[in-house]
Amino acid sequence: MTNPTPQVVAVMGRGVVPRDTPLLIADDLGFTRGDGCFDAARVTVVDGRARVDHLDRHLARFRRSASALELPAPDEDDWRALVDEALDAWDADGEAVLKLVLTRGPEHSDRGVSALLTITAAPDATAARAGVRAATLGRGYASDAFASAPWLLGGVKTLSYAVNVAARREAARRGADEVVFTSSDGFLLEGPTAGLLVAADDQLWTTPLEGTGVLASVTIEVIMDAARADGVATRFALFRPGDLPDTDGAWLVSAVRGVLPLRELDGVPLPHDPEITARLAAAAGF
């Protein structure tokens, strides 16, 4: 048995529980159907106190995901209290990830939703923050496939992530660190657990959300807000893989891992300016 990754588990209505406590019964719809949502934020320890980055924004996105699934709206005060209790119990150093999870609950009884959170030590992201090699993988959808099709749950952070996990396995097989999904009409969309940011023409660009099914990245929003405050224009646009060599750089952006420069895409080297990366990372709090 390897030394387990440090983790705190807390359950709504119950508080912190031992991490190995079985919590979900066999017919919880979050388990049997991936019918639920989650959100993930970074936890850092500052002056001995654990805190969550951009918790307000993550709670707002969690609420939007729940709404898209027609789940009862998460009670923000209850979640904040549960997060605080878990942070108090968190005593590891370094970076960690807070994951909030809400499911439709057991299918065949009247228990209502299941709601819990975990705080888990994050793998060291130092190497990824210096640069990643990515492979493009087709996501199968056209870039407008999600327009007027809310049942496809585009942009909803559901528990149905098997394709995202399988894509990462495929990337590893190809010797790549990361994946950038492409649409069937040839545009770059996002990573399995990261958004896409591009610098070009002295502006910052990201994938449009409308119709693409792309998740609204909290960290990209934070970066874009900071950029606009600095007078940098921010835009939405679809890029093709072949566009990237002519830009000032591209990044995969994750709330947990931060701002990861795309140094190579399908074996093609991409421009990289460490100064821009440092500025983006600082804006995002990394």
Next chain:
Amino acid sequence: MTNPTPQVVAVMGRGVVPRDTPLLIADDLGFTRGDGCFDAARVTVVDGRARVDHLDRHLARFRRSASALELPAPDEDDWRALVDEALDAWDADGEAVLKLVLTRGPEHSDRGVSALLTITAAPDATAARAGVRAATLGRGYASDAFASAPWLLGGVKTLSYAVNVAARREAARRGADEVVFTSSDGFLLEGPTAGLLVAADDQLWTTPLEGTGVLASVTIEVIMDAARADGVATRFALFRPGDLPDTDGAWLVSAVRGVLPLRELDGVPLPHDPEITARLAAAAGF
């Protein structure tokens, strides 16, 4: 508290457990990522003994799903023994559904896969077997989107079913009983939990599996095998919604609910021959 639906729960390595036993810890990947597979078969009680329809075929498909997810192959003898133990504990009458579930297991510890099954009383399908009204809903993928893209997990019965559940909610909103997913190029694919069968030109047709992402339906295979034994030709083809009025009928086919005549698609009445339905149902054991 309403009277709960009868259910038996059994866990690999542990046997039958009380149905409300919490079984999964907070970071089980089947729960947090929908990263696992399942299969579902009908249970009937014949002469006082509960039995599973076509268990061999369902176990074979379960094994294929696990393989596509790069999960360890389920041990068939272990699963059969667990199924037998659960069937012995099953004492309700009427039809039920056996669900086998296998996940990648907890993310941050070394416990290995999670494996369990449930037997749950099935809702009465009498009305659906007389006929259903379906709505078409776009699935967002072209009919060849899954060719050469194994990471999209086409035809794999994963735990990531949130879109299937959302589609059923959308159908209910439209006043329909069922959904038939369509490809972005306009072809009928399958239902969220059922395959599509069409009778035309004295032949039986179903959706091709290759490239479409459609799940291989055990019950359609059983029907097709019986048809061929009777001298009826069986074929794979893609149909458009507008083709169906000129056929001899179409059915949604599920291992649990049986052979459901499509009486109406997006409000358009479809041909229905109760004799063909009766023959297909008998072939499938319904």
